[in-house]
């Protein structure tokens with residue numbers, strides 16, 4: 001049991017500023033100005049505020065600058081404002097700030113817009129996949145690193161930006177690593193003597209980005225884009241609280257690094273005396289110790305994933321019910337990546353008056369964000385990390401200890417509005433043994449998406465690309481092979497026309513993009529669009545433990561004997577149909593009420609379905625722009641299943657005599673996940689969407705196919721296999 005929370009204070013919540021009851025316009029105005037004043041004072045007191053002039057000078061005199069400063073010192077929110085005020089957005093240029101995660105891009109942009117006293121989307125905005133709030137007036141733009149990479153496809157020199165800040169660079173996401181390499185070469189061109197690009201060959205010669213667009217029209221449009229444009233130098237800033245400045249400086253040829261000293265408020269770090277055998281149990285004990293014995297302030301708990309969060313939430317609620325009424329005033333909220341944005345944003349709202357907020361989060365709340373009210377952080381010391389086995393081509397998520405950099409970031413979520421405490425649920429001696437930083441994602445993920453994007457950018461020699469840390473050549477080769485098999489690349493590893501170009505334009509994993517393109521030939525694009533949207537969100541089925549049987553019976557109404565993909569389509573369509581009927585002649589409130597009832601009765605997660613509808617709308621837009629025909633195969637699921645087999649052929653598995661399956665491409669033994677319609681009645685041959693490693697090697701989202709289709713629809717792979 002953790003024994004580190006000192007005893008003492010009572011439970012209440014002073015950080016709460018929710019307005020209750022009726023508020024007059026005058027009161028609102030007073031509150032508005034008071035908040036404005038508070039924010040101005042807060043900004044002035046940030047450690048970075050005292051070095052504003054010096055930082056601006058450093059940026060002016062260095063085209064590449066590395067900035068390291070304590071968590072909460074003001075890097076993310078203040079530096080872009082300093083640079084804007086210093087005139088770095090003249091000529092309508094934009095300061096772009098990348099974040100590894102969507103939630104950070106959104107929440108920080110909102111805060112900075114408020115600090116600047118402007119509406120979000122005007123001077124300050126954010127842009128993330130499927131959600132862009134920027135306008136032509138936006139000058140400070142927060143975005144995900146993945147989004148900037150996609151922008152480079154349309155504007156290879158990122159000519160609209162005067163400054164690009166790569167924030168939280170220590171995270172070393174695969175997108176950040178690719179961006180670093182790309183920006184290094186873009187910057188060379190933009191700072192070099194040639195600043196007028198009159199033809200593609202000149203671009204080729206100067207930045208090594210081979211713009212090998214086979215299509216004349218595309219070549220012409222890229223040429224036109226740059227003709228006559230004088231490219232001004234690009235300022236590049238790499239920023240974090242926990243990066244090794246030496247490594248980054250070396251990569252950028254001895255770039256200058258500056259340290260912003262000081263932190264705003266202290267954070268006490270407490271460790272357990274002994275290692276914990278059950279970190280979830282230890283988390284609960286610590287949480288209630290804080291709640292019952294510590295002073296006011298909200299609590300942020302780091303867990304590894306959605307399932308863990310949901311089970312801890314249930315346990316917290318159960319325990320709360322056993323406490324005296326006075327101690328039950330806790331508002332439990334969660335935040336994880338598959339939660340829709342508006343739900344994620346709820347953690348940033350104040351708790352109701354008199355309540356303590358407890359936030360159960362994955363590592364998406366680990367960097368950059370300031371969650372108002374957080375005073376206590378509980379860090380059990382684990383994270384779910386992506387791993388990739390190049391040999392089998394399988395990607396999976398496994399729970400591993402955090403790095404020191406992650407632990408530091410987690411504790412940095414406290415101490416942002418006042419002194420804080422971080423409870424690390426392991427002994428200090430264990431901390432010393434942690435690795436300094438996380439293994440870059442590029443060393444442990446499937447690279448096919450990123451390679452496709454690099455190819456679309458004209459980077460032909462992937463192995464020779466100037467990566468900060470090279471991916472393993474085995475992983476590169478495997479991903480290249482996958483792209484050839486999917487038809488995105490030719491046998492010579494060139495982007496194919498039109499399939500490769502089309503796939504690169506879709507903001508999806510290559511296999512999903514392929515499924516959509518193929519579906520237009522199989523006359524089932526409408527069904528595939530729904531499927532891809534549904535596969536892009538968390539599970540739409542809600543299975544409360546106490547009503548498992550009822551939930552299963554309800555799910556049967558949608559079950560298709562053909563598989564989980566057709567089942568997902570059935571759910572989507574039933575929801576759509578109900579929504580349409582409900583909309584007729586009903587007020588918005590009534591429609592909402594009806595929908596909630598329908599979802600409850602059918603054990604459907606309405607939030608996930610709305611999210612899927614939103615994604616559907618956006619991908620549909622992409623597809624329409626590409627000129628693909630969106631037609632439906634109606635009730636004929638055969639075409640749809642054949643199309644799935646043609647796209648997901650690498651995820652085909654054959655039933656074994658013992659009822660388990662063997663993945664044909666890798667030989668991996670797997671089982672059907674209990675959530676599948678095929679958990680009990682097992683077909684001979686299946687394709688699946690996802691491989692999940694928990695206590696077993698499970699495959700999820702499974703559909704029945706005919707084994708013979710594989711050789712017919714994927715001869716590029718299965719005939720080869722047979723010949724071997």
Ligand SMILES: Nc1ncnc2c1ncn2[C@@H]1O[C@H](COP(=O)(O)OP(=O)(O)OP(=O)(O)O)[C@@H](O)[C@H]1O
Pocket residue numbers: 042046069070071072073074075076077078111240241264367368369370371372412415416417
């Ligand atoms: N939404 C918010 N509500 C209240 N205060 C905020 C908010 N966002 C930022 N702040 C204040 O601004 C400070 C600076 O935040 P900022 O994100 O710029 O720091 P940072 O140096 O980038 O930190 P990190 O390295 O953790 O990303 C915070 O410590 C906090 O005091």
